[in-house]
Amino acid sequence: MSTGNTHHYAHHFESAEHEYESSKQGVWIFLTSEILMFGVLFVGYMIYHHMYPEMFKYGAKALDWRLGALNTVVLLTSSLTMVLGVHYCQVNNKQKAVMNLAITIACGAIFMVVKYFEYSHKIHAGKLPGMWFTADTHGFENLPLYFSFYFMMTGLHGIHVLAGMCLILWVLIRANRGEFNENYYTPVEGVGLFWHLVDLIWIFLFPLLYLV
Amino acid sequence: MSAHHVVPLKTFLKVFWALIGLTALTVVTAKGMDLHPFNGVVAFSIASVKGFLVMAFFMHLKYDDKANRYIIISSFFFVFLLFIFVVLDLGTRIPQASTL
Amino acid sequence: MAGAGSNYLNHEKGIMSWLTSRDHKRIGLLYFYTVGFFFLLGGIFAMLIRTELFSAGMQFTPELYNRFMTYHGVIMVFFVIIPGIPAILGNIIMPLQIGARDVAFPLVNLMSWYCYIAGAALGVASLFMGETVLWGIFGGADTGWTFYTPYSIKFSAANITAAFAAFVAGFSSILTGVNFVATVHKLRCPGMTMNRIPLFVWALYATAILQVLATPVVGITVALLAMENIFGIGFFDPELGGDPVLFQHFFWFYSHPAVYIMILPAMGVISELITAFSKKTIFGYTAIAYSSLAIAGVSFLVWGHHMYVSSQSEIAGLVFSILTMFVGVPTAIKLFNWLATLYKGSIQMQSPMLYALGFLFIFTIGGVTGIFLATIATDVHFHDTYFVVAHFHYVMVGGTLMAIMGGALYWFPKITGKMFNESIARMSFVFIFVGFNVTFFPQFILGAMGMPRRYADYLPAFESLNRISSLGSYVIGFGFIIALYVFINGWRKGAPAPANPWGAKTLEWTVPSPPPHENFDKIPTVTAGPYEYR
């Protein structure tokens, strides 16, 4: 308690520690829900991949793996800065914490910009999901299905990136007000967990969609 | 206080470079060499290792309470259950229109 | 803070203090009002269904009937029975039972109620969308609550909105689940080990795990269905290379555990009622507690029994059949343990106990007919006939609603601080119980005779039994009107309730009725199990 910062925990907890532990566990439980949610898409992907192997291989070629790899690096970097943000909150370094959180948001933004270029390219080429698909199928009757998976999986992931950015912005503002310190940084930790999950999902999405 | 375990910065940097390295590896294995038909398995395994690193270090699971580990493992387990039982159906569909 | 006589009902005033309340008891009551409203709405749809089926030939139109059937299902499943016990009784009672001042995340708890409201609003809005079928304003989805593809794949605002309603309501359920798991893990009072929590809490805990793990699956599945309608993504559309049977897999991966989300908390309520009204410790606490977890676990492995004839593979069907049999065992354990609890007890036939015994009667029938359906050879005949309809109403209505009624009456003095009128409450039980059996028992016979479900019209041979069933449904409706009167009358004019009117032993009865805002002046320390009737 070197800085003398004490946190007023909610009335139904025994201590600040108790509140922190409970909140973190709550976030973890929520993340299991998220994993199950994405899990459905992954299971669907694997099943259709097995049903139409040639078509999925062909579809993957239509994506630019360089952009995917770039985005992977961007997200991994953001994960690093996020964890640094949590770290600097823990050691009461407000300035560095805010800076790292800002970089995280910037990385999220870069990710979305790259995604935007990818999407607009696909949309111009008519490679849209399902019945909106207008490009040539090159003899792969179900090629639109591949792009359905591409758009649904990256779309749901993109929504999570946006949500994560908003949450990080929220903790950034609070961090800037100096609300966090070694004894209380629960929101940064929770948002951080969410952001890493977003990263985690991309780690799986990237090889499945772009490479295999 | 184990909960407020402060991890040295160096660890995070090491993990980060490991992740970047694995990303490069997955690109190289998929694009550079053709490991057909193991492409999928290799890519998925590398992704799993990366996911493990993220969870263990970035998400502090290595230093965390055991309960959270079980919680997150259970989610993967249930995705696996969904997968395995759907595959059980699709994989054993004896061509229905033929005689069994 | 507040003086004597201050409780959670009066410590803050005004509608805003309710709508922004983070007090688990107030949120529970908010749920009670809204779920109660949707129960009446769903009940009206049920009556309309039975009126259509009163005679052979059409009373309404098939389009109208299909919407009645859909909305009865959607409302009763997603907006009544799933949130029913956990969000109302669980919210109010569970923190009290484990000696906590609130649930772990009070704000999340409030958010879950708003998710529920948003989902419910979307659900009601969808009634006015799509192709109009009545008076130029009423339309709505006609897919059945199961939303099976490819029938549900057609661009229709009503279908999309109804799917999103289920999606948003799912979030409400997930948030409740997250909250309850964390609460049970982290907020038990000193001495309240996992082997001392009341069985109602055990049941809610198992339910919460199901809610967290299963609900996102149906959430994303119905969201994909909405995408299917908007973009034609083709995951479940055979014309675009999709597999409609895969939709059924994803749907039932949630919807089978959902059955246990509905029934497990009911079993928890029954455990409480039986011990309290026979003044006896529960027989086989551990067995009942772990059988809840066992049911929750196995329930994830049995969804394929809804799909025996869906063109699922034969082998998968057999695997699902044997796994389904396993669910029967923990269920049987619970039933026999409750019976054994009555042995050498001191049984008082108050109205909540009547509901509990009614539950045992009805649930036994619901349970044994479940075995008819688990046995794969007989299920091929019974699948999608009225036998199935009767079976799950015996479990869902006869089981869960009986438990909701019993639990609501049991905790009514605690929640409101008033006593209800016992003799009218008993009357409501008689009407509901008799009406229920008259309605649904004939449906077993109809199913055995081969009458398919979701039929707006039927062969004349099925008429007499359908007529009995329809008459029974009106009796149930009357019973619930009486029950509503019991609640309203009790709340307005009931005598003040003592802290512990039933002489029960769990912690919620140690605080005044109604409980103060903070539940406990001083967090209790527990030194023994929950049912120490010595």
Added chain:
Amino acid sequence: MWWIPAAAAQTFMPPAATDIAKRVNSIYEFLVISSLISFVIVIVGLVYFIQKYKRKSENDKTAYITHNYTLEFLWSFIPFVLFMVLFAWGAKVYWDMRVSPEDAMEIHVNAKKWDWEFIYKNGRKITSDVDDKGKRIPPTMVVPVNKPVKLIMTSIKLNPNDKRDRAVLHSFFVPAFRTKQDIVPGRYTALYFTPTKVGNFHVFCTEYCGTGHSQMLGMVKVVEDNDFNNWVLGSEGGGPKELSMADKGKQIYATRACIGCHSLDGTPMTGPTWKGLYGSDRQFNDGTSTTADENYLRESILNANAKIVKGFTANQMPSFQGQLTDEDVTNVIEFIKSVK
């Protein structure tokens, strides 16, 4: 006293018109009796306890019994054994219900919103009819008694060119045969039965399919062998002579350029030969394999690139998706089946 529920069971279930139906009935009767026994045990116990241990005063002392492992074991183990017996019994009957003999007579069933079409191999097609008063007469499938029948079923659209419409799920259910199978669009599913009783039996659609769901009725008429042969020959109620399904398929083979790449004599051309194709083992380029059944043939016709047989190259065959109707595809498959 066992005969009371047994008799009741017999009356509730529709008449059993196949051997499988009789075996299903036996399970059903066993279930009814055993459930009745367990129900009586529970309810008698319940009522007895309520009476015996009624509360006498507020200060009643109750027994403090927390558990009894022997009892608990018994009431877990006995149901478990019972359930396993039921599973095994059910599984056996189910398996026999599903495995159709090789020589079963095949009839094609097309389900659409909201009607049935029954098509015999000789091209004879049964649809619903209208009587003098404008009332619908459900289509009647005529089958011979004591002969195995296999239905090959699929779901079709009323108008194949309507892009907004979808073929939906249906289910073919004959209560008297105790058997039922969902019909999935884009695929073939099969149902097998051997009727042992002459008579008329109802067919219901049991998978919700929309407005006309409850009107989607049909009949199965089981007749003696001779009557069936006469009926097939068309002397009884027969219409104009139709081409058989295989012959229609042959026409498509000739006119839609299949003949250019697929031989009928076993020589591989641009595409694999059709001779002996049906039921053969197919090895694919990606190392997997399957048996060539109706569903495989259907996929190959509509989406030729989905799976490429070893030794052949992709992108040779145009897709026939949207070019052939479901009925055309079925006819081509029947033709392939006939090229042995």
